[in-house]
Amino acid sequence: MKRLLLLLPLWALAGCKDPQDGVKVTVTYEGFVPACVRVKAQNGDSGDTRSTEVPVKDYGTTGSAKSPVVVGIRVPDGWGPVLTVTAEGLERAPDNSACGGKLVDTRSQGLRIEKGSADKGTPQELALVLSAVDADNDGYVTKSNGNGTDCDDVGAAGALVNPSAMELCNDRDDNCDGNRDEGLGLGDACIADNGCASVKACGPSNAVVCSTPPAQQGLIDEDKDGHGNMGAPVTVCTTGAFPSNRLPTSAPNDDCDDTNPNVKPGVTELCNGIDDNCVNGKDEGFMVGTTCTDGKQCADSTYQCNAVGTGTYCMSPDAGTWYPDDDNDNHGRADAGIVSCPQPVAGYILTGRDCDDGNPFIHGDAPELCDSQDNNCNGATDENSVCPSGAPNWDMRVVGDDSDRTWFGVSTYGDGGVWIVGSDGGRAVKEPSLAAFAQLQGACTTGDTPQVLPSVWADPSGTAYIGRNEGQLIVQRPDSGDCLPRVDVSGAATAVTRGLMGFVTDGGVNILGVGQKGTSNDGFTLQWDGGTAPVTATNRKDTVLSGVHGRSEGLLFSVGVDNSAKSVIFRYVPNTDPPDDWVKETGVPNVGALTAVHVVTSKLAYAVSASGKLLRWNGSTWTVIPSTPAGNYTGVLAFGTNSIYIATDEGTVLRYNGSAWSTEAAASSKYGIAGTSPDNIWVVGRFGQVTHYPSWPAAPPP
Incomplete structure (x- = not known):
């Protein structure tokens, strides 16, 4: 709508240069004071309407109201003489904007404009009266x-209730939105001043409060034992x-631990680190913490409570658990621990986790090997793909150019090197960097007769020291040709050196040898520095020696048989002149001719006999191991009490795993056996x- 032109002052109608006809409209009101009056004029011919709004009272301030409201209407060009004039009364707006309130009353009246009224200076007049009820004078008209x-809309109290009022907590619809006390959180959960759970409600002075429920005083008894705690x-x-x-509050409040129903006055005091009866502190009468002595031989032992709390025992905080380590792998048998401060028994250590204390290649930190054993004690064997395809098995091949040759001796060296020697001067070597053996082709004869090479020992560099019949020794390198140099054995021209064992020294090597003088019942021992000078043999009358092995010069044994077919074992005494450098062991069980010996540790060695018997040395005494398989035993290799391998003339390898013997690698007669670990074993034979x-x-x- 177009706005009307207000005629203030009214004489402007008459003073215009080109006066237009008009009407003076006076609007009065009764029963209320509108916030705003809207006046409209509508042309009776065209229906065109013009209007204007006049603020009457600003209810947001203390200003007075306009009364009456006078509006002058000039008739626009083109309008006819018939008009309809309407007055509208608007109540107060909730935001106190000038003319934003609701329309509460309307008055209209039609009239005809007299031509020339403006020229006379006396425009026509129209009076309209608006009527509504605002009994509490708050600018809002009653809904009634x-x-x-x-x-x-009643009285002074009603003046506080209207759409612009703030909602108060008074069980009344203060802002006239149809709801009482909305938005105040009434009924929401809260904690009252006395600490009790409650809900929000209306309180004094229309405030929202957390109502206080009824309560009483009492004692805390969280463990529900009938004794309140000692607090207020x-x-x-x-x-x-x-x-x-x-x-x-009449109950006793003497509980010194209200989290434990077993703690309260009147109960029996236990030795448990707790003041059970709430008298004189914890564990009174038990002497806990005072010094004591026990079988663990610890200097800082004190009395401590036993597991059931009925008494004390002498505890040693520095005591450790010691385990027997029979296989010297630095891991002891976990099921045989002894608690002690000092080492209780020689050979006991503080680390357990050994599931087989008879095999040094089996313990909790051992790498898994391809040997059908649980090396790392995790309950599985040969896991993590340690075995090549088809393994483990005893892989047999023919080495050399003569399938009728018999290989008698074998010695490992370095990281994967192997020497083998045998009949017809046979010598072959597998160097560490190769997979195949190379046979040495040079002659190894006395005259036209090829000689037998029964024994060999290789030093870490790969040099082989070979025992030969006809009273000679030989030194060979992997690239050697003939059996040179040859070293004579003085005093035993027909000597057959059946066993050699060497040790690296600061100046070279020291090799100990044993054997038989020809076909006699006499044997010999020798000591050789690996050089070319003749070696003097020491006669061992009426004793044929067949094998020698040791871990050091101070832990070295040789074995054989005397002329009455009794078992013989000698132990080497370093730094002693012959013939006293070899001392005969006493108390050796007679199992006939002993053929080979293998020393495992300072407390473990094995010897085998041609009669199929196995002897064990425990560091002081030799005894027979019962119930071994039958056979003619020719060689022995052991890594512990539960890891034993025996070569037999029947062509098998007998294997003991700690619980049972098994017969493996069946083929032709086997005479020599050597190895560095259970997954690197060599056996040679016919x-x-x-x-x-x-x-x-x-x-x-590479």
Whole structure:
């Protein structure tokens, strides 16, 4: 709508240069004071309407109201003489904007404009009266006549209730939105001043408060043992029966631990680190913490409570658990620990986790090997793909150019090197970097007769020291040709050196040898520095020696048989002149001719006999191991009490794993056996056969 032109002052109608006809409209009101009056004029011919709004009273201030409201209307060009004039009364707006309130009353009247009234200076006049009820004079008209928004228009109290009022906590609809006390959180959960759970409600001065429920004083009894704790009484949010964890103030409040129902005055004091009876502190009468002595031989032992709390025992905080380590792998048998401060028994250590204390290649930190054993004690065997395809097995191959040759001796060296020697001067070597043996082709004869080479020992560099019949020794390198140099054995021109064992010294090597003088019943021992000078043999009358082995010069044994077919074992005494350098062991069980010996540790060695018997040395005494398989035993290799391998003339390898013997690698007669670990074992024998466990080794990568 176009706005009307207000005629203030009215004489402007008459003073215009080109006066237009018009009307003076006077609007009065009764029963209320509108916030705004809107005046409209509508042309009776065209229906075109013009209007204007006149603020009457600003209810947001203390200003007075305009009364009456006078509006002058000039008739625009083109309008006809018939008009309809309407006055509208608007109540107060909730935001106190000038003319934003609701329309509460309307008055209209039609009239005809007299031509020339403006020239006379006396425009026509029209009076309209607006009527509504605002009994409390708050600018809002009562709802009772259907037009206003004031839901309580009665008196001074009603003046506080209207759409612009703030909602108060008074069970009344203060802002006339149809709801009482909305938005105040009434009924929401809260904690009252006395600590009890409650809900929000209306309080004094229309404030929202957390209502205080009825309560009483009581004692805390969280462990529900009938004794309140020693603290002050607390509020109990009920006036009836006490909850299970509260007591009346008449109950005893003498509980020194209200979290434990077994702690309270009157109970029996136990030795448990707790003041059970709430008298004189914890563990009174038990002497806990005072010094004591016990079998653990610890200097800082004190009395401590036993497991059931009925007494004390002497505890040694520095005591450790010691385990027997029979296989010297620095891991002891876990099921045989002894608690002690000092080492209780020689050979006991502080680390356990050994599931087989008879095999040094088995313990909790051992790498898994391809040997059908649980090396790392995790309950599985040969896991993590440690075995090549098809392994483990005894992989046999023919080595050399003569399948009728018998290999007698074998010695490992370095990281994968092997020497083998045998009949017809046979010598072959597998160097560490190769997978195959190379046979040495040079002659090894006396005259036209090829000689037998029964024994060999190789030093870490790969030099082989070989025992020969006809009273000679030989030194060979992997690139050697003939059997040179040859070293004579003085005093034993027909000597057959059946066993050699060497040790690296600061100046070179020291090699100990044993054997037989020809076909006699006499044997010999020798000591050789690996040089070319003749070696003097020491006669061992009426004793044929067949094997020698040791871990050091101070832990070295040789074995054989005397002329009455009794078992003989000698032990070497370093730094002693012959013939006293070898001392005969006493108390050796007679099992006939002993053929080989293998020393494992300072407390463990094995010897085998041609009669199929196995002897064990425990560091002081030799005894027979019962129930071994039958056979003619020719060689022995052991890594511990539960890891024993025996070569037999019947062509098998007998294997003991700690619980049972098994017969493996069946083929032709076997005479020599050697190895560095359970997954690197070599066996040699008849018909050029060489066997390796657990598979034939592949050449290492370049």
